[in-house]
Amino acid sequence: MKYKWLVTSGFSEINDTEIKYIPKTKKDELGDERIVNSFVGSDISFENGTIEFDVKSKDKFGICQLILNTDTGADLNIGLNTAGYLYGIVQFDRKTNKWDLLAGVGEPETFDTNKFYKVKITVSGSIISLYINDILVASTIKNVRKGQLQIAFSSKEEVIVKNFKVSLLKPxxxxxxxxxxxxxxxxxxxxxxxxxxxxxxxxxxxxxxxxxxxxxxxxxxxxxxxxxxxxxxxxxxxxxxxxxxxxxxxxxxxxxxxxxxxxxxxxxxxxxxxxxxxxxxxxxxxxxxxxxxxxxxx
Incomplete structure (x- = not known):
């Protein structure tokens, strides 16, 4: 199935086969160079099911995370480099204005920047699981609410996502x-x-x-x-x-x-x-x- 994608923030390139994050920096109000994050939205309305894609990052600390909606309205981010872990699940706490780590594993230094990793995310009710190369690495219990999928990027180097596939599951x-x-x-x-x-x-x-x-x-x-x-x-x-x-x-x-x-x-x-x-x-x-x-x- 062909999905529609749109760059809503930052710099990314979209073609028929892949999404490519383009690393750029800009100066903040203090004159320091900051990485420009990028967000790419889709027309995929998701609540339950399986999401799969391949990802390659030339920066072992590069962020590539799928964003899900929750019943509290807080974003749930799943993927690479979350709260210091190579693979994990985090949720944004609007009260503290901080990210809460829900599950995480792995050291960024072990990431191979020369190969693609297979990412699979499954959501069944409130059971959310993250698989890397078909190995379960993180899971948590959170209630996902139906909404359009997004991908968040932040990296010093190029990040590529390809072979994106979604299988919906009846709630x-x-x-x-x-x-x-x-x-x-x-x-x-x-x-x-x-x-x-x-x-x-x-x-x-x-x-x-x-x-x-x-x-x-x-x-x-x-x-x-x-x-x-x-x-x-x-x-x-x-x-x-x-x-x-x-x-x-x-x-x-x-x-x-x-x-x-x-x-x-x-x-x-x-x-x-x-x-x-x-x-x-x-x-x-x-x-x-x-x-x-x-x-x-x-």
Missing amino acids: KAFIVMQFSDEYNQLYTEVIKPVCESYGLEVERADEFYTATPIIQDIVKSIKNASVIIAEITPDNPNVFYEVGYAHAIEKPTILLSDVKREKLPFDISGFRTLFYENSIAGKTKVERNLKKFLDNIF
């Missing part, structure tokens, strides 16, 4: 609820069709068919999901455990509760909850409100 919604006829009907008639109308792959714990312990499957599914939808009307410890884990990793979570429940547990009473009435009219209303919640996430 997932993991549904947490008690498995009984009353709530199964809500799942099949409202939750599942609404999620699928947003292009989400819907998954529930009773649909697992693996030999691994169920808790491992649940934790993995929560991490891999883009959103969690939890029905919390009955006091079900399994449901509250899964909701707690989703909140702990800052996963976008939508809580549903029948209005017949008089009071929510203290620990979750502060979270926005979608209350519904278990009737034909009530299901129409929860369907409409669920779409509003999903609109804010996607």
Whole structure:
């Protein structure tokens, strides 16, 4: 597939086969020479999937990083030379105006400036992994939000990116609820069709068919999901455990509760909850409100 690229800052050259960063310097307000960074934007709208490209830098300290959007609006940079490490993942903290290292490995001095390195970045829900030459070198848990991909360059020497390829993965919604006829009907008639109308792959714990312990499957599914939808009307410890884990990793979570429940547990009473009435009219209303919640996430 042919992608569209545009130099939005600095100096880079784009042709049909590669993107080439052109090193330049300019004087700052103190008269010191500074490297001119370059940013190249694309028309690729990305949230989940795999990104692959080959990169060659004539400067072992050269920066070539893919930029992803997050649900907090802070940039997530993945690639070469992050916070002192050769390979890594960093996120910009708007409060401190600094970069936070999320994962990193390797010494820049070991980088071979005469060869291309294969970079692969995978995003599945909140699990982000960086592979170099098919070897996993860094991973972290962060929630990526759909947005157009960018590449950031900064180097004293030329940097080349080629063979750029993107494989998109359908985002997932993991549904947490008690498995009984009353709530199964809500799942099949409202939750599942609404999620699928947003292009989400819907998954529930009773649909697992693996030999691994169920808790491992649940934790993995929560991490891999883009959103969690939890029905919390009955006091079900399994449901509250899964909701707690989703909140702990800052996963976008939508809580549903029948209005017949008089009071929510203290620990979750502060979270926005979608209350519904278990009737034909009530299901129409929860369907409409669920779409509003999903609109804010996607």
